[in-house]
């Protein structure tokens with residue numbers, strides 16, 4: 001097959017038969033154009049083939065734009081740098097869900113709506129008791145979030161806009177409570193209820209680190225750092241977990257089940273699980289004298305070791321979130337008076353890697369996960385909670401993308417096809433002939 005680019009279409013020609021088909025080119029606000037191949041199979045009898053979707057647009061969206069070559073990330077047109085420096089997570093949640101930054105009254109009303117839903121149904125506590133104390137908290141998150149649909153029947157009808165809104169608010173509001181309970185359960189401490197007078201980030205830190213026996217007030221610097229970390233992880237276009245949420249939602253599954261599916265997908269070390277893997281990698285490297293050996297392992301095709309927190313399917317430049325995260329790293333460690341040797345090690349590892357042609361030629365740069373673990377460790381989160389925090393923050397992105405899909409009148413169930421390489425038709429073989 002060959003393709004030629006006409007003014008607003010591409011002509012695809014099957015060189016075996018000489019047949020040609022015109023496929024329209026669609027242009028977005030910015031970023032690459034797309035070739036609309038929706039009629040390709042019905043007209044040509046051929047599928048396209050793109051394992052991993054490296055060149056495939058699965059939908060149109062107005063929420064997040066990424067320019068991987070330039071290292072640009074924008075939510076509804078606002079740069080991640082501006083949002084991290086000048087906004088807060090509640091504003092970013094409103095922006096992702098509604099398309100515009102809220103004015104003061106809209107922000108207050110939205111914050112109240114979220115605050116109203118932070119408590120969990122009291123019976124949900126019994127779910128935690130069914131898990132081993134040493135369960136990975138991501139296993140608990142998948143189970144408990146999926147179980148929300150068993151308790152909140154009044155917000156599972158996706159055809160009802162009001163129920164979609166309530167489910168969206170419940171998911172954003174309850175994720176910190178569910179995450180904090182998972183941590184408390186793992187260390188044998190009592191669950192701490194949400195406090196309506198606290199901000200979203202302060203409430204989460206309070207539920208996570210306070211104990212009934214004494215007063216706990218998170219420092220404003222830590223609250224700001226937590227809020228900024230949530231902003232940096234809020235949404236990221238059609239990544240693996242967001243695509244999982246969209247595909248689950250395309251079947252009409254309830255939003256709680258869809259978000260549980262997204263959490264499961266995020267858990268993988270190639271995706272959201274990388275922040276946990278970065279810290280374990282740094283601890284494994286141990287000292288900067290060992291960096292050259294690990295760099296060589298990362299370059300060795302026969303060695304499964306990869307530089308965790310490096311590389312990205314879209315960013316072929318520095319992940320803008322990694323830059324903000326690195327600045328926050330220095331701020332938080334200075335604020336806490338912590339001199340974490342792992343930060344020095346991470347910076348030296350970054351320096352050595354970015355001087356190595358293997359990484360620069362393959363355009364492998366630090367991504368959002370490279371520095372996040374160091375901040376979270378400084379804030380006393382155990383490594384096993386790192387991906388839980390990613391899931392907590394990404395919930396608003398998943399919900400916004402799910403809502404955008406459900407509200408698209410043209411959306412349909414996602415059902416990719418395949419290139420079949422298996423056995424051709426053959427006769428059944430009875431047992432005595434096998």
Ligand code: SDX
Nearest residue numbers: 236239270271272274298306307308309310311312313362
């Ligand atoms: C997230 O998609 C998103 O937007 C995700 C995310 C989000 O916010 O939702 O940004 C969050 O998941 C960030 C990524 C976190 N994962 C890691 O840090 C794990 C380490 N990174 C790699 O596993 C990898 O870079 C991926 C999975 C992130 C991207 O993989 P791709 O796009 O499929 O690229 P690839 O595996 O084809 O790699 C291209 C080449 C390969 O070498 P060649 O076969 O061409 O010779 O680069 C090499 C790879 O071997 N390579 C690495 C590497 N990453 C890619 N070599 C060493 N170390 C690495 N980290």
